[in-house]
Amino acid sequence: MNGKMEIRLLVERLLAANGDREPVGDDESLLISGRLQSIDAVEVVVFLEERFEIDFAEIGFDRDRIDSINAICVLALSGSSEACAS
Amino acid sequence: MIEAAVRRHRGIREAAVVRDETGALAAFVRWSDEYLRDELGFEADDALAVSKWQKAYDLSQRTKEAREATTGFNTVGWISSYTRQPIPSAEMREWVDTTVNDILRFRPRRVYEIGCGSGLLLTRIAPKCDWYCGCDFAPAVLDRLLEQLRVLPSIGDRVRIEQRAADDFSGFTENSVDTVVISSVVQYFPSAAYLTRVLDRAARLVRPGGRIYVGDVRSLPLFPVFASSVELFRASDEMTVGGLRDLIRKRIGREQELLASPAYFRLLSRQIAKIVGVEIRPLRGNAVNEMSGYRYQAILHIGAEKTAIRETEFSNWSDGRLSLKKICDLLQARPDTAMGIANVPNVRVEKDVLAANVLGVVDPASSVRSVRQRIADCSLAGINPEDLFSLAERLNFQIQLSWSSCRPDGSFDACFLPRDLVEQQQPPFIDWPVADASASVYLTSAPRAGKHRSELIARLRDHCIDNLPAEMVPATFSFVDRIPEVHGDPDASALLAAQRASNWL
Numbered sequence: 001m002n003g004k005m006e007i008r009l010l011v012e013r014l015l016a017a018n019g020d021r022e023p024v025g026d027d028e029s030l031l032i033s034g035r036l037q038s039i040d041a042v043e044v045v046v047f048l049e050e051r052f053e054i055d056f057a058e059i060g061f062d063r064d065r066i067d068s069i070n071a072i073c074v075l076a077l078s079g080s081s082e083a084c085a086s
Numbered sequence: 087m088i089e090a091a092v093r094r095h096r097g098i099r100e101a102a103v104v105r106d107e108t109g110a111l112a113a114f115v116r117w118s119d120e121y122l123r124d125e126l127g128f129e130a131d132d133a134l135a136v137s138k139w140q141k142a143y144d145l146s147q148r149t150k151e152a153r154e155a156t157t158g159f160n161t162v163g164w165i166s167s168y169t170r171q172p173i174p175s176a177e178m179r180e181w182v183d184t185t186v187n188d189i190l191r192f193r194p195r196r197v198y199e200i201g202c203g204s205g206l207l208l209t210r211i212a213p214k215c216d217w218y219c220g221c222d223f224a225p226a227v228l229d230r231l232l233e234q235l236r237v238l239p240s241i242g243d244r245v246r247i248e249q250r251a252a253d254d255f256s257g258f259t260e261n262s263v264d265t266v267v268i269s270s271v272v273q274y275f276p277s278a279a280y281l282t283r284v285l286d287r288a289a290r291l292v293r294p295g296g297r298i299y300v301g302d303v304r305s306l307p308l309f310p311v312f313a314s315s316v317e318l319f320r321a322s323d324e325m326t327v328g329g330l331r332d333l334i335r336k337r338i339g340r341e342q343e344l345l346a347s348p349a350y351f352r353l354l355s356r357q358i359a360k361i362v363g364v365e366i367r368p369l370r371g372n373a374v375n376e377m378s379g380y381r382y383q384a385i386l387h388i389g390a391e392k393t394a395i396r397e398t399e400f401s402n403w404s405d406g407r408l409s410l411k412k413i414c415d416l417l418q419a420r421p422d423t424a425m426g427i428a429n430v431p432n433v434r435v436e437k438d439v440l441a442a443n444v445l446g447v448v449d450p451a452s453s454v455r456s457v458r459q460r461i462a463d464c465s466l467a468g469i470n471p472e473d474l475f476s477l478a479e480r481l482n483f484q485i486q487l488s489w490s491s492c493r494p495d496g497s498f499d500a501c502f503l504p505r506d507l508v509e510q511q512q513p514p515f516i517d518w519p520v521a522d523a524s525a526s527v528y529l530t531s532a533p534r535a536g537k538h539r540s541e542l543i544a545r546l547r548d549h550c551i552d553n554l555p556a557e558m559v560p561a562t563f564s565f566v567d568r569i570p571e572v573h574g575d576p577d578a579s580a581l582l583a584a585q586r587a588s589n590w591l
Contacts, residue, residue, distance in 0.1 A: 017537070018336075018339070018340030018342075019336060019339040019340055020336060020340060032170045033170070034167070034170065034337075037340070037342055038142040038145075038146070039135075039138050039139060039142050039342050041142060041145070042138045042139075042141045042142045042145070043138075045141065045145060046141070056145065056148060057148065060148050060149060060150060060153075061145040061146070061148040061149050062149060062150065063149075
């Protein structure tokens with residue numbers, strides 16, 4: 001499974017846990033729109049830290065950088081040599 | 087017989103089974119905390135939720151905005167639910183100033199603050215105290231705060247900062263502080279059980295005559311109106327009411343923060359003996375935003391014996407056809423007499439309440455535009471609480487406001503006391519109008535209830551099927567925090583009213 005699919009599955013799981021089973025586009029806002037809350041962002045952060053070795057203590061945190069599936073992919077790419085193919 | 091059978095389930099602490107408006111059997115149950123902890127791992131869930139909030143808060147302080155925040159005024163993380171943008175600085179300043187003033191009115195000398203965060207309150211209150219300890223669970227927040235304290239010489243040696251969880255009181259001596267402050271924190275607690283544990287331990291820390299100031303609590307009774315107002319704000323004119331209702335239901339269903347009814351705090355004195363009086367106050371301030379409209383301060387007074395209550399006669403706002411001018415005339419006519427007014431319409435939420443009521447009754451196919459037009463055509467009579475404070479000040483009265491009535495329309499109660507009769511440092515406890523029994527059925531939200539709800543219902547239904555004839559198995563199961571009684575029996579109308587209010591859409 002490639003990185004983007006993993007990210008999509010994670011996002012869909014988080015949305016489903018909130019009772020939200022509506023489709024989610026790759027560029028659709030997740031946090032700023034309110035579909036995900038800050039506590040859900042933590043799961044995305046932990047996923048990026050563990051799976052793609054992103055160090056948020058070093059790069060700082062900006063919710064815009066995890067606000068969509070595509071944005072999360074770009075961030076994941078920055079920390080890993082693994083492809084995040086669509 | 088049916089209730090007895092339901093109660094025989096080892097996880098049930100209390101149960102009531104009543105017939106609803108359709109004649110169907112409706113079961114209302116209160117689960118045992120031990121069962122939820124042992125069978126469903128609620129305590130582990132709580133610990134996981136706390137660690138997630140800790141991380142979320144920590145992340146918020148690793149942003150560019152946090153690094154560049156003004157010393158003593160770091161409001162990073164305060165995001166409007168309506169616009170999803172930072173809450174305007176002027177409104178945050180008013181929130182900080184009014185909260186600080188509210189706490190300083192008690193003239194605290196030794197303060198313990200749980201969740202001091204970026205020091206919005208600490209940096210303003212500590213200079214007036216002999217000793218101030220602020221704790222928080224997020225290390226990045228505390229690092230940022232310590233940087234700020236280095237450039238604030240007025241704080242000096244009297245402030246101690248510690249990283250610890252809210253329920254960790256190890257190393258503190260009983261009766262060693264006069265004030266515990268827990269402001270804008272309880273919404274991040276994982277459960278009511280956790281909140282009660284924190285307040286019980288905090289009460290031991292506070293000496294008689296002191297208080298626990300629980301600030302900025304999100305109101306459970308007003309949550310449906312708040313959720314409705316946020317979704318309506320963001321909806322296009324073309325959206326249907328049915329579509330909007332769906333969004334509101336989803337917003338309510340996905341809420342992960344802890345909300346509390348004022349009734350939760352009022353009933354705490356039955357569990358925590360040191361709590362001898364409870365005040366529930368709307369926030370001060372002129373800004374109309376989600377804080378002033380949908381949050382309140384709960385002040386738990388600590389003492390050795392129950393405080394004397396001042397009995398006051400309350401007239402009803404609508405019965406008296408009152409207005410600011412009429413109140414002014416009445417106060418001037420009787421300057422030596424206390425005056426209580428109940429059900430004062432609240433301008434901060436009046437429009438939102440009206441909108442929520444309209445959304446609950448109109449055709450789902452109608453447009454949001456039509457709802458907006460309908461609301462715009464209505465005349466509103468809400469009062470700004472600050473206007474009452476100004477009036478009291480002008481006429482030499484002291485005024486107290488209360489939200490302990492838990493009314494879903496957000497109306498509040500007011501009591502004007504002649505200043506000459508009031509000891510400034512010991513304002514009397516008022517005998518506020520009693521909340522309806524239905525207000526104490528749901529005391530807090532359950533942030534992770536959805537995860538276990540289906541399983542709990544299934545377990546209970548299976549138990550009933552095994553122990554009751556088919557026609558006696560309840561059609562619905564509702565999980566409540568309390569079962570009010572009337573003449574020793576469950577108060578069916580209160581239970582059904584609370585259920586209707588919670589299933590409002």
